[in-house]
Amino acid sequence: MSTDDKPAGPRADRPKRRRFTADYKAAILAEYDEADREQRGVILRREGLYSSHIAEWRKAAEAGASAALGPAAGSARSRRERELDRENAQLRARAEKAEAELARTQAALDLVGKAHALLETLSESVGIETRPKR
DSSP, rough: OSSOOOOOOOOTSSSSOOOHHHHHHHHHHHHHHSSSSHHHHHHHHHOOOOOOHHHHHHHHHHHHHHHHSSTTTTTTHHHHHHHHHHHHHHHHHHHHHHHHHHHHHHHHHHHHHHHHHHHHHHHHHHHHOOOOOO
């Protein structure tokens, strides 16, 4: 066994995945787009590529171009949007807290009103005079 030989594993006989640089992809796309219909097949065979490579690379290039035209990450607009989102979340939490407090207050007032009516009814049945209503 020489130093170049590697131990044989279960996938030792499989081909290695090729990786292409961005410059290579751009050059092939440019050459492919300039070529006529017959020459495109020649380019693919020469480079050992498939048409799916071209389609994927073209999509990636278009996505990259549209992303480059969009707002920059960390721009003032996106910071402002984050600030507005944070403020919106705080205001919603505050509104929910106020609504819960209002519901508790209404329940307490309802309970006090019922207790008052019950005490008034009990005092009338015992014969205790209540203050005149205004």
